[in-house]
Amino acid sequence: MSISRSGLVALIGAPNAGKSTLFNRLLGTRLSIATPKAQTTRLRVRGIVLRETAAGEAAEIVLMDLPGIFTPRRRLDRAMLAAAWKGAAEADIALLVADARAGLALARPIAERLAATTREPWLVLNKIDLVARPKLLPLAAALNGAAPFRRTFMLSAASGDGAEDLLEALAPAMPEGPHLYPPEQVSDLPERALAAELVREQVFLQTHDEIPYDVTVETESWQEQPDGAVRIAAIVTVARSGQKAILIGAGGARIRAIGARARVLIAEALDRPVHLALRVELGAGWDEDRRRLATLGLEDPG
Numbered sequence: 001m002s003i004s005r006s007g008l009v010a011l012i013g014a015p016n017a018g019k020s021t022l023f024n025r026l027l028g029t030r031l032s033i034a035t036p037k038a039q040t041t042r043l044r045v046r047g048i049v050l051r052e053t054a055a056g057e058a059a060e061i062v063l064m065d066l067p068g069i070f071t072p073r074r075r076l077d078r079a080m081l082a083a084a085w086k087g088a089a090e091a092d093i094a095l096l097v098a099d100a101r102a103g104l105a106l107a108r109p110i111a112e113r114l115a116a117t118t119r120e121p122w123l124v125l126n127k128i129d130l131v132a133r134p135k136l137l138p139l140a141a142a143l144n145g146a147a148p149f150r151r152t153f154m155l156s157a158a159s160g161d162g163a164e165d166l167l168e169a170l171a172p173a174m175p176e177g178p179h180l181y182p183p184e185q186v187s188d189l190p191e192r193a194l195a196a197e198l199v200r201e202q203v204f205l206q207t208h209d210e211i212p213y214d215v216t217v218e219t220e221s222w223q224e225q226p227d228g229a230v231r232i233a234a235i236v237t238v239a240r241s242g243q244k245a246i247l248i249g250a251g252g253a254r255i256r257a258i259g260a261r262a263r264v265l266i267a268e269a270l271d272r273p274v275h276l277a278l279r280v281e282l283g284a285g286w287d288e289d290r291r292r293l294a295t296l297g298l299e300d301p302g
């Protein structure tokens with residue numbers, strides 16, 4: 001009988017390093033939202049890649065996208081940070097994703113802590129499309145001085161350049177064992193959560209300043225329609241009263257634009273027609289509310 005392999009691979013790094021972009025690239029589908037703004041990812045999302053090794057073994061690579069590592073201020077932030085380190089500790093391989101253009105300062109402290117928390121750290125220098133080649137080697141060397149990285153990769157998650165090499169190396173590095181997911185399953189993210197995330201992505205892209213960080217989105221109802229479409233209602237909660245008016249916009253223009261774009265993306269992701277209704281509400285202090293965070297799968301370590 002041929003050998004089967006299965007392992008958990010965590011993507012850890014500073015905010016905006018490109019973890020979610022890489023996650024989506026390795027998966028071949030856009031499952032985790034990615035935006036130019038820092039602290040986009042809040043959930044621990046798993047995506048499953050099946051891959052045959054050169055030796056003909058069937059490898060299941062369970063990728064785990066994680067929130068970025070940053071200095072926490074709020075309970076939400078602390079919970080995101082705790083989720084990130086817990087993910088790194090659980091994983092068989094922890095990929096430190098470093099923005100090659102941002103340089104050493106952001107990534108080094110994460111590398112140092114990773115050395116103490118994970119069995120098998122690998123380094124991924126991302127965004128090599130933005131950096132002159134001669135700058136990459138010194139950066140890789142410096143980070144390798146901060147943690148005992150078993151392997152180092154240089155790639156562009158945005159263009160896909162180098163991503164294939166990483167998958168090729170990950171597959172045979174997975175521990176021997178049975179697969180955890182049925183072969184057709186791509187993710188552990190429920191469709192309701194994916195819909196809410198795609199709305200939140202548009203809030204990140206279509207608003208400025210503090211608003212993205214002060215917003216959370218929840219799917220409130222999900223109704224199957226006789227024609228095969230789905231009717232989704234989602235609540236967009238803001239933390240401060242002034243933000244509600246800004247998010248709604250003049251005559252409702254902004255929230256309509258957010259909903260229009262999100263609807264198209266949700267329909268693409270679900271591969272079916274979608275009706276989407278958004279409601280904006282004020283939920284002062286939601287980002288400090290333990291129960292609210294628990295519904296996002298986040299837990300404040302205290």
Ligand SMILES: Nc1nc2c(ncn2[C@@H]2O[C@H](COP(=O)(O)OP(=O)(O)OP(=O)(O)O)[C@@H](O)[C@H]2O)c(=O)[nH]1
Pocket residue numbers: 013014015016017018019020021022033034035036037038039040041042066067068069126127128129130155156157158159
């Ligand atoms: N040029 C270039 N841009 C990239 C690359 N990878 C990611 N980006 C961009 O970097 C920004 C951040 O990407 P994300 O994937 O959201 O970063 P992240 O590490 O998941 O960020 P958080 O979830 O906030 O921790 C986005 O605008 C991406 O398009 C890359 O290889 N090259």
Ligand SMILES: [Mg+2]
Pocket residue numbers: 019020021033034040041066067068
């Ligand atoms: Mg992310």
